[in-house]
Amino acid sequence: MTALELLFWVNRVLFVALFIAVGWRAFRQPTRANLNTALLFGGIGTVVLIGLVTDVTGFTAPWLTGLLVALLNVCPWAMLRLVDDFHGTPRWVQVAGMMTFIALAALGLLLFNEAPLLVELATIVWFLVVGGYAAVAFARTGRRSRGLTRGRMVAVAAGVYLFIAAIVVVFFAAFMPELGPVSGPLAQLLALAAVVAFFLGFAPPTWLRRAWREPDLRSFLERSVHLSGVEDDRALLLELQRAAADTLGVPGTALGLASADGTTMRYVQADGSFLEVPADTFVGGRAFIAQKQLIVTDAAASDPEHAEVYTNAHALVVIAVPVTAEQRRLGVLTVYGDRAPIFVEDDLWLVQLLADQTAVILEARRMAREASELRGREDATTLKEEFLSAAAHDLRTPLTVLLGQAELLERRLQKDPTAPVDPAGIARIVRESRRLRDLVSQLLDAQRLESVGPSADQQPIDVHTVIRSCLERYASAERPIEPAMGSEPILVRMDPVRLEQVVDNLLENAAKYARGGAATELRVWREEAEARITVADHGIGIPAEERTMVFERFFRASNAQARSDTGLGLGLYICRRLLEGHGGRIWIEETAGGGSTFHVALPAEPTSGEVYDAPAEPTGMAPTAEAGSDA
Amino acid sequence: MHDIRVLVVDDEPDIRATVAEMLQIEGYSVEEAANGADALVAIEQRQPDLILLDMRMPVLDGWGFAAEMSRRDMVIPIVVMTAARDAARWAAEIAATASLSKPFGFEDLIRTVREVRGAA
Numbered sequence: 044m045t046a047l048e049l050l051f052w053v054n055r056v057l058f059v060a061l062f063i064a065v066g067w068r069a070f071r072q073p074t075r076a077n078l079n080t081a082l083l084f085g086g087i088g089t090v091v092l093i094g095l096v097t098d099v100t101g102f103t104a105p106w107l108t109g110l111l112v113a114l115l116n117v118c119p120w121a122m123l124r125l126v127d128d129f130h131g132t133p134r135w136v137q138v139a140g141m142m143t144f145i146a147l148a149a150l151g152l153l154l155f156n157e158a159p160l161l162v163e164l165a166t167i168v169w170f171l172v173v174g175g176y177a178a179v180a181f182a183r184t185g186r187r188s189r190g191l192t193r194g195r196m197v198a199v200a201a202g203v204y205l206f207i208a209a210i211v212v213v214f215f216a217a218f219m220p221e222l223g224p225v226s227g228p229l230a231q232l233l234a235l236a237a238v239v240a241f242f243l244g245f246a247p248p249t250w251l252r253r254a255w256r257e258p259d260l261r262s263f264l265e266r267s268v269h270l271s272g273v274e275d276d277r278a279l280l281l282e283l284q285r286a287a288a289d290t291l292g293v294p295g296t297a298l299g300l301a302s303a304d305g306t307t308m309r310y311v312q313a314d315g316s317f318l319e320v321p322a323d324t325f326v327g328g329r330a331f332i333a334q335k336q337l338i339v340t341d342a343a344a345s346d347p348e349h350a351e352v353y354t355n356a357h358a359l360v361v362i363a364v365p366v367t368a369e370q371r372r373l374g375v376l377t378v379y380g381d382r383a384p385i386f387v388e389d390d391l392w393l394v395q396l397l398a399d400q401t402a403v404i405l406e407a408r409r410m411a412r413e414a415s416e417l418r419g420r421e422d423a424t425t426l427k428e429e430f431l432s433a434a435a436h437d438l439r440t441p442l443t444v445l446l447g448q449a450e451l452l453e454r455r456l457q458k459d460p461t462a463p464v465d466p467a468g469i470a471r472i473v474r475e476s477r478r479l480r481d482l483v484s485q486l487l488d489a490q491r492l493e494s495v496g497p498s499a500d501q502q503p504i505d506v507h508t509v510i511r512s513c514l515e516r517y518a519s520a521e522r523p524i525e526p527a528m529g530s531e532p533i534l535v536r537m538d539p540v541r542l543e544q545v546v547d548n549l550l551e552n553a554a555k556y557a558r559g560g561a562a563t564e565l566r567v568w569r570e571e572a573e574a575r576i577t578v579a580d581h582g583i584g585i586p587a588e589e590r591t592m593v594f595e596r597f598f599r600a601s602n603a604q605a606r607s608d609t610g611l612g613l614g615l616y617i618c619r620r621l622l623e624g625h626g627g628r629i630w631i632e633e634t635a636g637g638g639s640t641f642h643v644a645l646p647a648e649p650t651s652g653e654v655y656d657a658p659a660e661p662t663g664m665a666p667t668a669e670a671g672s673d674a
Numbered sequence: 675m676h677d678i679r680v681l682v683v684d685d686e687p688d689i690r691a692t693v694a695e696m697l698q699i700e701g702y703s704v705e706e707a708a709n710g711a712d713a714l715v716a717i718e719q720r721q722p723d724l725i726l727l728d729m730r731m732p733v734l735d736g737w738g739f740a741a742e743m744s745r746r747d748m749v750i751p752i753v754v755m756t757a758a759r760d761a762a763r764w765a766a767e768i769a770a771t772a773s774l775s776k777p778f779g780f781e782d783l784i785r786t787v788r789e790v791r792g793a794a
Contacts, residue, residue, distance in 0.1 A: 432759070440689065446778075447695075447696055451780070454780065475688055
């Protein structure tokens with residue numbers, strides 16, 4: 044056997060094998076594209092098989108050649124139908140294609156004996172025109188596609204080019220026998236290249252499928268890695284949809300998230316709003332309920348109730364795949380486009396993979412959320428324990444004094460009932476009792492803040508009234524306060540008891556850390572839409588880096604801890620919570636010359652003065668004046 | 675029993691005064707110090723027989739004070755008094771003889787002081 048003969052046989056075997064491969068697939072998945080592919084290679088395969096039989100049996104007849112030519116004419120027609128499947132063609136092209144095929148087949152069967160040249164010429168033109176058209180269409184579809192589809196389309200286009208080239212060579216060889224030594228091997232080589240390209244396009248081996256898919260999958264995975272950290276559902280859905288659309292190379296994807304009980308499905312719409320529908324709505328809903336993949340080739344017809352939605356989205360074909368992690372039904376990934384997927388099984392596989400990956404992301408996110416909630420609960424428990432331990436510690440000191448002093452009184456009384464009462468001891472009892480009372484009320488306040496939040500009673504009150512009440516109770520020779528207030532009322536919506544509590548706390552704080560009897564400066568004013576209060580001391584100050592931390596629970600400035608005073612570290616925390624609960628703010632700046640200035644800002648009610656000052660008829664005068672000037 | 679000198683070290687003046695009064699009624703002579711550093715000065719001038727020591731204090735705390743004492747090779751029985759839960763553990767840390775958990779009453783205080791004096 045010569046090399047040429049070997050090549051010839053290899054080609055025959057490969058074409059028949061390809062016919063068997065695509066035929067088997069068309070049998071398993073009888074989609075239009077699969078059937079047309081089988082038709083294309085069925086034509087070629089039958090020609091090859093008949094050639095084989097004649098070679099073996101030595102039987103030959105003119106009518107047989109006519110039949111072969113007629114069968115060969117199937118190929119361009121099948122190609123034309125495939126172009127319609129993959130790329131879309133005008134309807135008249137398909138009609139004209141079928142007519143031409145019938146005409147040429149009849150011509151081949153009936154007239155081959157009379158006019159072989161005419162039939163062969165007609166066939167070759169048919170091949171050249173349709174083949175060229177198909178090859179260009181496949182190449183263009185390939186360029187528009189991505190990943191696996193792109194690879195396969197390019198291979199198919201290359202196969203068509205090579206196949207036509209082989210036909211052309213065979214044709215010329217028939218007319219110019221002197222080309223024989225060259226044309227024979229050339230035609231066989233071209234045919235070999237064509238069949239290999241067709242194999243890659245129509246029945247690619249697994250390793251090649253993987254290689255073609257890999258870049259897109261990688262990019263999807265890379266994009267999705269960070270998504271489990273996305274807090275916002277909307278942002279997550281949009282990003283997943285975008286990533287899936289890019290990976291699949293389709294115009295649209297929709298990811299529906301099922302509610303916890305699985306009865307409703309939530310989609311994010313183009314304008315960013317959520318659309319909540321019963322779980323069985325849309326094609327996606329059907330796939331979700333059935334928990335299986337669905338392909339619908341005419342969405343509007345299959346779901347007439349939502350026909351408009353599909354038409355508006357140019358969604359003719361819909362692939363829906365449930366997003367499910369183990370037994371947990373999370374939602375559904377829907378992919379839609381204006382034409383059937385070229386290689387359905389590949390696309391389905393990829394959509395399923397993306398749906399699985401989406402499930403992984405959603406699960407990771409849910410677990411991260413659960414973990415952080417758990418951490419939050421643990422934190423709250425730890426905080427409560429610390430709180431109780433700090434409270435217990437701080438209550439023990441005044442209790443020690445109370446118990447000791449009371450026992451001393453009792454003992455002295457037992458020794459000598461007429462002895463005068465020790466005023467210093469009584470003073471200590473009173474002082475420490477008060478301290479105990481303050482600690483207890485602070486504790487209760489802090490507890491209340493945690494449980495119910497700030498009081499809902501928010502009647503407008505004048506800040507000045509509250510401040511004056513604080514000053515009456517607070518200012519003394521030991522704790523001098525220099526107030527600076529205006530006379531215009533500044534109204535805020537806050538429970539006066541709460542505001543008093545804030546001011547008391549700040550004054551207490553200022554007095555505690557004051558040095559050498561310097562007065563605390565208290566200022567109240569209105570700044571735009573805010574009531575402002577400052578309490579400035581000339582005390583030890585607070586290190587700049589701790590000026591925000593002092594508003595946290597149990598935090599005491601590092602230089603305060605070194606002083607003899609005690610406190611739960613709750614006062615400023617309570618102030619902050621109260622103010623923030625009323626839309627206010629509190630912060631610390633340094634007092635000029637040392638010390639801390641606490642700033643408070645609270646949203647103020649518009650004053651009656653503002654309403655009164657507004658021009659009564661701001662536009663009433665202008666037209667009159669204009670009319671006057673015109674006249 | 676007379677002329678047993680007790681040094682009360684605590685940053686809370688009311689605690690100091692109360693403890694001192696209770697001890698004085700029982701006949702002890704008492705000196706006071708507001709922190710570890712003051713206490714070191716006090717024991718340099720006149721060595722007490724017993725020290726009642728608060729642990730958490732500014733300037734020099736109970737641990738610092740105890741470390742400084744042992745560095746100076748001074749051996750004086752110490753009773754730790756603290757409002758924290760770990761009174762006994764802290765006492766062990768600085769090798770104190772006994773501990774008192776705040777709040778403690780008259781009886782607790784006097785009994786502990788007597789026990790420590792008896793052991794010494």
